[in-house]
Amino acid sequence: MSWKTLDDMELDGKRVLVRVDINVPVENGRVTDATRIRRVALTIRDILDKGGKPILLAHFGRPKGKHVPELSLQPLVPALEEAFGAPVSFCADCRGPAARAAVDSLAEGSVLLLENTRFHAGEEKNDTDLAGEIAELGDIYCNDAFSAAHRAHASTEGVARRLPSCAGRLMEAELTALKRALGAPERPVAAVVGGAKVSTKLELLGNLVEKVEYLVIGGGMANTFLAAQGVDIGKSLCEREMTGTAREILKKAERTGCEIVLPVDVVVAREFKAGAETETVASDACPADAMILDAGPATVKRIAEVFDAAKTVIWNGPMGAFEIEPFDAATNAAAQKAAELTRAGELVSVAGGGDTVAALNKAGAADDFTYISTAGGAFLEWMEGKTLPGVAALEMEPQSEPA
DSSP states (O other), X not given: OOOOBGGGSOOTTOEEEEEOOOOOOEETTEESOOHHHHHHHHHHHHHHHTTOEEEEEOOOSOOTTSOOGGGOSGGGHHHHHHHHTSOEEEESOSSHHHHHHHHHTOOTTOEEEEOOGGGSHHHHTTOHHXXXXXXXTOSEEEXXXXXXXXXXXXXXXXXXXXXXXXXXXXXXXXXXXHIIIIISOOSSEEEEEOSSOSGGGHHHHHHHTTTOSEEEEOHXXXXXXXXXXXXXXXXXXXXXXXXXXXXXXXXXXXXXXXXXXXXXXXXXXXXXXXXXOEEEEETTOOOTTOEEEEEOHHHHHHHHHHHHHOSEEEEESOSSOTTSTTTTHHHHHHHHHHHHHHHTTSOEEEEESHHHHHHHHHTTOGGGSSEEEOOSHHHHHHHTTOOOHHHHGGGSOOOSSOO
16 A cells, blocks of 8 residues: 555645544534544644644535535534544635635634535536645645545545545554455454345455455345255345355355355244344254344354454454344354454454444444444445545545546
8 A cells, every 4th residue: 555644744834634524413403423523533633733734524414416504514513623622613615715715714723624525516526626626725635534435526536636645544544454454464364244135245245255264144144145055044034036146155265265154053033023032943944934033152153263263353244133132142242252362462353334333332342353444335345345436546646637
């Protein structure tokens, strides 16, 4: 990776355009969860400490290129000031005379928040005029929004082509962790992929069987793989139309030497509700009137053996219907095993995706993982082996017009 960090830039007296992800929940004009804001605070404080002037670029919600007052970034200012420990001024546009005036009047030691970039239709179209106007507001571009790096938008890719660019501290940590997990990992590597559908993670599975030694498949998608092997799974969630694809993935794994780990026993119930009556059966013995809702203890034991053998684990998706007890047992046990090995220094563990983060937090294991990515789509596309435009743009030399 040839991208630069803040340490490679001369920031003193410079206007630094910082692309951040502060797409946080707001109720009655107040931020209810400032986690994403706190995560970019290190970058902002670093720029301020080095004499730079941070100018924040961000999107909020899906206004679809129109000015939607309830999707303004202005209500975020108090939460930003608290996290940054610095005054934050707001400009009601991210381009044009108002934005230029706000930048020109930005005091040393202060931060400027520009209005929602998606209020302009050109943002999501990566419009060259919009990217050019935004770029004129800064001397340096810093991308600290890995979660938006899979989008080739004006504020994530277009601006980076026009200014000397670098990764912020959050982006730097994310890229470093991802390189360590799959770019140049310590082997053997085990990937854990769960969730409901094979169809949404088809490219992911196809990429992983070429790159890892073990692929643990859980959740609803494991049912599809079991069905592909001729197993009767009763009333379980299953994508019948994907069984042929599942068989192709199994064959590809045989060719590449990747061991696919599927449930050998399962927890079944007749109802999907908290406290439902359950039984544990072999994976090929699901009653016709029941549904598979979690992996069983023998499967958890096998996953633990895989983790013991591995040096790196990368995780996306739960092992079962973790939202409802007792169907969180396999996810909890596997997560706690990975956390235990990580604490002992025997495993590098990287996880990402919305359900994954929620599941690991519920298991009480998240704090012990080597790295937890809060990026959803960007994390998934990285695991799929795709080039992320927002990252690729950081590796280019700036130019007046995009290539």
